[in-house]
Amino acid sequence: MNGRSPIPRLRWLARTLRTPRRPQSLTVLVLLAACAGLLLWFASRMDNYGENLTLNLGTDIVGVVITVFVIGPLISRAQEGRVREHTRLDYEWFSAQVYGATSNVKVLDTFSNLFGPQFSERLFRGIKAATGHGARVQILLLDPDSLAVMLRGRELGEHSADIRRDILRNLRTLHRFAQRLDDSSRQFLEVRLCSTTPGVTLYRWDERCLVSFLTVGRLSGEGVQLEVAVRSPLGTFVEQRFDELWQQSRPMERFTHLPVTLVDSAAARRQFTCRFVSLDDCLYVSAPDLVTYLARHRLDELSAYSEALTITQGHQVFVVDDESELHTRLIQHFAEKYDASATAFVELRPPVLITE
Template sequence: MSLTRFVRGIRALARRPGWVLVLILGLLVSGGLLGYGATHTQDGVANAALNAGTSMLGALITVAIIGPIIRYVQEGTVREHGRLDYAWFSEQVATATQHVQILTTFSNVLDHAATDAFLRGVRTALSRGARVRILLLNPGSIAADLRQQELEGGDVRLSVQREIMRNLRRLSRFTADLGERERSGFEVRLYDASASITLYRWDDRALVSFLPIGRFSELGAQLEVTMRSPLGEFIQQRFDELWGSRTTVGMAEFLDLTVTLVEDEHTARQLQARYVEHEGDCYVIHTEILAAMARRPARLQVFLRGDPSRLHDLFIVDSQDPELHQLLQLAFVEKYDVQAHAFVGLRPASG
């Protein structure tokens, strides 16, 4: 598959003004919907616009590349696999010396009978100096809600958010067991946009698929491509854009909130606390925060994520607010798969 052939395909598309017009109009409409939704996030109509714009943009990305991919398969320049073979992919990962990358919503390769083999392959790749980067969908994003709706359209009965969290808990345990040198080459991040494609890469080759409606991408056809090809370069560009996006967050930041306790001008302690969010407020679980509140100091406030310019007041959520307490318990179990009871709420300090 040469660059010249790829360019010819683009020129052929350009000779069809109808397709070009549809693509341009689609981009304009989706851009307008996304812009309106992003600037009016409290408006129900705006939320609908944001959802529609995200879906349309994802569809346009798919349309823009699915034609060339189908042509490459027909020409025999791309190898097709009937599904994602977890054991086979784990074997390829174990041979990597430079790159291992995954871009998906959530993956059974991270929570499956074959997961141990995959993680052993990752350890081997890390020991050889490979850089391992995994991108999963942020479970709290609009894109996760849209993917949930897509799967339910095919009678798939599972929670996208719950499956992502299962992946994250497994990866968090794996990260904790890595040595310092290995950990420096291993990173997991969460994106919040519509990717439309999945990527399973080892060094210069990768398996690529699309997110189908009503079923899992891993159970459908996987296209094995070379990353040096125009198609591989396009997919890599999409991965890099999502990885470097300002709205993409690291797994550690998503699972643990950096809280700095301030009791007076000279005392400040930094803690890592598990947390959930509800209606814009953070609710944390940490015994040292509870102990500090029990001492009733003259001043007790916190700031988050290392930003001392935004102080927060603390309050305990208990049985006096049973509805909120139950919502927080459910959210905490969904996120960490453990029970919690004593939540401390953090609200921006007034004045």
């Protein structure tokens, strides 16, 4: 009992208690407690056992108190101001950090190779584990239909359509993954779209994050990444930017699906969930059940309503001629957005507003 002091082990225990508990940590803690109990039992036959036990425990408790309440906060405060540079964004490394996250995961970018075929499965395993721990996962990408896409395309020296296709691929991947999650995990995953260029990128796991800036002529992931604490001045600034954009963004579901309610002349209502595309400031929906419904009704007796439409009055309904050039263009835009085919499109035309 009066041999080697267990202070180092108690200090490790103090660090463990200050961090979120994980199954691995609890297992190690139980094993150490069992070993300590076994050693105390073996040592009970020593002379002056009670005095030795009291002396060692008192010394160790003082060491733990100093470590937890004095040394620990000083080290944490010093680490918060430390900046570590990464030459590029290592997607596999970030996915590993996400796997162990227990409180927050955030991604802010125009689009990201993180959701590409090379890294997405590993990331999604990490997200599934993180949501299983109760971590909230927030992903914020650029709206493919926003003017900011064109501006970012000019900065990169590429066509804006290329960026738009990359964002659409990200969204399709994220949508498929969300469908694979169970209900309890899905409630912790949110994907939204912002229409303003963020200027910065953010890849956060718990209280640490990678920060970079959108540069001219190069993707953000190819540049230097600054690893900082979320509570550091730089981390706080980027977090505030993320929160501002998040409040102004729209959910991914509003970009992929449009709820539509058709009302006939007898005030009978029928609700549909439609895929849709926008072309030349006009809105076109595609849904087999909606087309079937239209075939049994007169179009001039129907009005379309949706909370997602900017004009709340009833929209007129028109079926697009399947032999027109417009129909061919709509097929191309639909395939680009959903990576799927469509055969029929219906235009939702806003009413003509008469002004005095």
